[in-house]
Amino acid sequence: MHISRELFYSGVAYCLTMLVLFPILYLVAGVDGEPRNFSECVYFSLVTATTTGYGDIAPQGSGRLIAGFQMLITMAYIAFVLPAAVSVTLRQSDT
Numbered sequence: 001m002h003i004s005r006e007l008f009y010s011g012v013a014y015c016l017t018m019l020v021l022f023p024i025l026y027l028v029a030g031v032d033g034e035p036r037n038f039s040e041c042v043y044f045s046l047v048t049a050t051t052t053g054y055g056d057i058a059p060q061g062s063g064r065l066i067a068g069f070q071m072l073i074t075m076a077y078i079a080f081v082l083p084a085a086v087s088v089t090l091r092q093s094d095t
Helices: 005-029 038-049 062-094
Strands: none
Touching (some): 005 038, 038 062
């Protein structure tokens, strides 16, 4: 299956954002008032992006704002990219 270049790059950008940018923001701003290392911030970012929310790390202060923004980005990504991917797949199956 051939995906469009735009879909590929948007997926790479999304993954980098979730695995690098947001963990750095959580590391700098603090997630829950506890000192956290980068791997714990990556874990929290992935749990937040997938909306799993185990509850073992609960954001406080600016961490809540960052987590909310991350969830909005994830929902927007799913809302815009998933239909585009389905459209590409359907166009390829018609040919």
